Amino acid sequence: MSDQSIGTAAQLRDPDYMPPLAKAIPLGIQHVLSMFVSNVTPAIIVAGAAGFGFGSGSPDFPELLYLIQMAMLFAGVATLLQTLSIGPVGAKLPIVQGTSFAFLPIMIPLVAGKGVDGLAALFTGALIGGLFHFCLGFFIGRIRFALPPLVTGLVVLMIGLALVQVGIQYAAGGVPLKGTPDYGSLAHWSAALVVVLVTLGVKFFTRGILSISAVLLGLVAGYLYAMLIGTLPPASIAASWQNAAVFALPDPFRYGMELSIAAVVGFCLMAVVSAIETVGDVSGIAKGGADREATEAEITGATFADGAGTALAAVFGSLPNTSFSQNVGLIAMTGVMSRHIVTIGALFLILCGLVPKVGALIRTIPIEVLGGGVIVMFGMVVASGISMLSAVTWDKRNMVIFAISLSLGLGLQLEPQALQHLPSTLSILLTSGLLPAAGLAIVLNLVLPDPLSEGSTDEISGGLSAPGKS
Incomplete structure (x- = not known):
């Protein structure tokens, strides 16, 4: 799809430009495809850490579906806050919001082995953290100096390193199988490797929407492979589909409220990191899509929407939201700056979130197939951190x-x-x-001090030298 067929050069750089629907709808769906897997994966990981049963007959299965449903619904709602805005809340830019991986190292210990009981403290902490994140919008520009690439790159690197173990555990069959002969079997690993290989093939040997959807297509290939070798019986897919409702509304405070100091402090501290990440994404969108610097109003509005979206999501049982960096790259690639295209994608996410049967189909993905996708995604998080550190x-x-x-x-x-x-x-x-x-x-x-004094530098250099070297 060429830029000329969508609009003029000036129109493409205008966030308020609305391309013809025949062009806008595919572009909006393209944004959803690029973030869909990453958006629902944190909900599945938190559910797994909590000890939810993944089978359709498990008593926790409805809760798992609900977490997936809310991940889609409130990614869409938070995205609308960015694209349409409410007063000062929102950047009025094509910013796609989604469930954040950054909070997983905080959330996993909070819910580990506690089942549904661990979710009350998690969502209470996310609510307070979201409100704190909102307040950061009033002075976000003043704290940017404290988070240079050395710090932000280290944080992103640590997020990836903290989660790579999850990908290996999933690829081997999941934690519940650990200690059994089936854990790490060829059936599990082969499905995960199919996902990785297909993802790499699609990413580097195709172009356009296929390349952007590489992880999603890799999961589809792994899904079909699992059906082919018999680890995913069609009967289980049918049971999941039948047990899920056609339509359901979100349930406020579904898991109650429980004040945990660890959760509140953890979410508030991570909100600072998430806010800085959003500033970077807003700057990247403005530069890549319109070849200009982001305005203070856009940065402030985006931070307000980040916090408001997280707080609102927490009320209804959805994990913290943040801007999605992969969609920033998509805007730079397509050259289309229209926020209305992303609005269309947000409406599609909301529609999926209101239909639990979509979540039921997602949950039928075998854990080892998801593991293949997670290995790729978390590896990319590590690589992103290293890329940021290259500026140091x-x-x-x-x-x-x-x-x-x-x-x-x-x-x-x-x-x-x-x-x-x-x-x-x-x-x-x-x-x-x-x-x-x-x-x-x-x-x-x-x-x-920057730089260290000459004497201190020499002392440190000597202390770090290998034995026998000066």
């Missing part, structure tokens, strides 16, 4: 900040029992890995 000047000061923050954060995440004597609130926050790494990097970046 790697002098000794920045190397020390990065080394200490990464070592402590990743070490505490890998060995949570090292903090078993701390109060539970502190233990949850610190063993997430992400928060201690981010907090330490921010503090060290603010307090360490």
Whole structure:
């Protein structure tokens, strides 16, 4: 689809331009396809961490469907806040919102093994964190100095590193099978590898909408493969479809409310990181789509919408929302800046969220097939963090900040029992890995002199040298 067939160069750079519906609808669906899998995956991961049964006969199955349903519905609602806006809330730009991976290292320990009972504290924390995120909009510009690429790149890297284990566990058959002969069997791994290989093939050997939907098509291939080898019986698909309602409205405070200091602190701290990520996405959209800098009103409005969308979603049992970076790249690729195209995509997401049968079909995806997609997605998160870190000047000061923050954060995440004597609130926050790494990097970046004195530099250099070297 050429730019000339959609509109003139000036129109393409105008967020208020509305292309003909015959062009706008496919472009809107294209935005949804590029983020669909990433949007519902966090809900499935949280459900798995909570111990929900994934079978259609499980007593927790309706709750799993509800989490998937809300992920779609409130991604659409939050996107509408950005594209249409309400007063100062919203950037009036083609920003696609979706469920954030960044909060998973905080959410997984909160719900681990607790079933539905763990969701009350999670959504209460998300509600308060969303309101805090909204308030960041009043002074977001003033705190950007504290989060240079060294810090933000480390945070994104830690998010990916904290989650890669999930992808391997899923590809091997899921945590419930751990310790059984079926865990890590060829049937599980072959399905995951089909997803990875098809994703790579589609991504690099096709163009346009096919390339953008590579992960989705990889999952479809893995799904068909699982049916072919018999690990996904057609009867289970039919049962899931029949047990799901045709239409359902969201249920406010479905899981009640429970105040957890660990949840509140964790969500508020991650809100700062999410806000800065949104600032970067807004800047990327303005530059890539309109070849200009984002205005202060657009950055402020986007931050307001980020927080409001998260708070509203939490009320109805949906996980925190943030702007989706993959859609920023899509705008730069298509050259179409119209916010109304993204509005069409948002309406499609809302429609899917109101139809539980869509969530029921998503949930029939075998866990090992989802694992293949998760390996790709979380690997890309790690790669994105490394890409951000490429902008850092790697002098000794920045190397020390990065080394200490990464070592402590990743070490505490890998060995949570090292903090078993701390109060539970502190233990949850610190063993997430992400928060201690981010907090330490921010503090060290603010307090360490830049550059270090010559004497300090020499001392550090000598301390880090290998034995036998000066």
